[in-house]
Amino acid sequence: MPASTFVTSFDVLYHQGVPDEFAALAETHRVLQPDGRLLLRLPAYQFLYSKHDRAVHTRRRYTARAVRELLEMGGFAVERLTYVLTSLFPLVAAQRLLERLLPVLERDASDLALPSTTINRALSFPLALEAAWIEIGGNLPFGLSIIALAAKREKGRW
Numbered sequence: 001m002p003a004s005t006f007v008t009s010f011d012v013l014y015h016q017g018v019p020d021e022f023a024a025l026a027e028t029h030r031v032l033q034p035d036g037r038l039l040l041r042l043p044a045y046q047f048l049y050s051k052h053d054r055a056v057h058t059r060r061r062y063t064a065r066a067v068r069e070l071l072e073m074g075g076f077a078v079e080r081l082t083y084v085l086t087s088l089f090p091l092v093a094a095q096r097l098l099e100r101l102l103p104v105l106e107r108d109a110s111d112l113a114l115p116s117t118t119i120n121r122a123l124s125f126p127l128a129l130e131a132a133w134i135e136i137g138g139n140l141p142f143g144l145s146i147i148a149l150a151a152k153r154e155k156g157r158w
Contacts (some may be wrong), residue, residue: 005036011145014042016057025074032152038076040148042067044083048096048144052112067146076150082134083143087126092144 007028013021028038043053043061053061062070064081071078115123130140134147 005031005033006039007032007036008039010041011043013040014058014060014062016059018059021070022074025070025076029075029152034152034154036152037079038071038148038150038152040067040071040146040150041084042146042148044142044144044146048092050096050099055112062146064146067148071148071150075153077153078148078150080147080149082139082147083145084130084134084140084147085127085144086130086140086142088123089143 009024009028012018013024018024032038043058045063046061049058049061052058064083068078068081134140
């Protein structure tokens with residue numbers, strides 16, 4: 001039996017270079033075999049939109065509900081859908097609030113920078129716990145990104 005197709009899309013559909021996410025999903029649906037899967041990651045929550053999003057040309061951010069609707073309209077059956085990076089959410093949300101209260105903080109380019117080895121090590125534990133929780137079937141109620149696994153349905157709307 002031949003292997004089924006598998007497409008990954010990590011932080012692509014949100015980008016300004018993809019003006020029509022429905023067309024992009026239609027192409028994904030077209031190239032997948034009937035039992036193919038799509039693994040999708042997108043940034044969460046429009047209220048987190050910031051200088052980083054402008055620097056990396058973000059068109060929009062999503063909610064889990066919007067991702068589910070997008071996939072279902074595109075002829076996919078959602079098998080798993082959860083927020084991720086929950087442990088980092090309070091830090092980023094606080095930073096975004098501070099940037100709104102002190103607009104001078106918004107003037108710089110992206111705030112994305114390689115963290116120190118110490119910070120990376122400190123963050124590895126909570127992120128590993130999140131990954132373990134998701135691996136055993138748990139979902140996270142909020143986060144910085146959304147991950148979805150979807151299967152191609154036989155009769156899509158495309």
